[in-house]
Amino acid sequence: MKHKVAILGFGGVGQGFFNIVKEKNNSIQTLHDQSIDIVSIADLSKGSLHNDNGLDFSKINSSLKTDGTLHHYSDEPGLVRGWDAKTTIENSNADVVVELTYTDVETGQPAIDHCKAAISRGKHVVMTNKGPVVKAYQDLEKLAKENGVQFLFEGTVMSGTPALRMPLQTLMGNDISQIRGILNGTTNHMLSQMSTDISYEDALTDAQSKGYAEADPTNDVEGYDVQGKVIILANVLLRGNLTREDVPCQGISDLTSKDIQEAAEEDKVWKLLGVIENHEGRVKGYVRPEKLEKTDPLAQITGPTNAITYNCDLSGEITLVGAGAGITETGFAVLIDILTIGRS
């Protein structure tokens, strides 16, 4: 099976996904009988390219190497430049639209419109952008069903670690009464760095330089990113109907290096937690920093690594530990969603 893919947003994750396809397309074809043609890329400032016959990976690579944009991609028959995201969805021959633009958890836009336009045209949507899942999960899921396409978003929670697919598929039949986790790579990395005397500002700059942080890192440090993930987990796994107003949210911006040192002296460690409680179908969630005993399994999780514990009635506590952010890890989440479409 050959997937024709359009990428909207060619920042860290877009390029992480592109590099994976460039390196692994042949082995994926051999092992899984699927391959990926990138036919369109649309980005605000890096430029936009489309070719019905597929774009040339080596030409994309060399243009990126020149100055980080697509402007140096050389001409070829069938090449179209300059389509914006909307035109790409309308005109591209892609059967999968990959939505990797900025997350806006307040409005979900413009990504909700991108999803609706793609799904209404019979295109599958794969995304790591949390906005549309936080704001419009039920509507988009319904629209996807009506149009006979898939709407997949594994990378929205814990990047390439299967925090959604694992419970949906392999914990089926359990009642999950609680989900509790460290769900943001940026802040966990910052808290780990701050415990080694690195300042809050330097720790944030480091997380940004490594591609973990949101375009506006306020979303990370004020907890809004975790709040979005709590809503996604609650609504997708537990059939909740939570909105941002339902989830009290406190981030780490008030925590100082002194607080972290004082906790260490008490053998404790500060962690930013996202928690969802499910009492017989009444689903609630919150986000706040908590001072954990060093013996708590979540206290051991450092750097951009995340962890999530599902409290299940049949299988007991199951904890998943893995990357919470990162461009290759999140690029992998896009790949696994596309391969899942191919399998079904």
Ligand SMILES: NC(=O)C1=CN([C@@H]2O[C@H](COP(=O)(O)OP(=O)(O)OC[C@H]3O[C@@H](n4cnc5c(N)ncnc54)[C@H](OP(=O)(O)O)[C@@H]3O)[C@@H](O)[C@H]2O)C=CC1
């Ligand atoms: N980085 C990570 O570890 C993870 C990220 N995510 C999510 O994945 C998405 C992508 O993340 P990441 O790649 O790190 O973010 P970046 O900020 O690096 O990239 C986003 C890209 O989208 C482009 N863009 C924004 N709006 C539009 C638009 N309307 N049309 C076309 N292009 C647009 C930007 O253009 P411009 O060239 O102008 O900047 C930028 O290149 C985000 O929603 C993020 O929340 C999810 C999990 C992990």
Ligand SMILES: N[C@@H](CC=O)C(=O)O
């Ligand atoms: N900014 C987020 C990226 C993934 O969702 C994080 O740091 O976890």
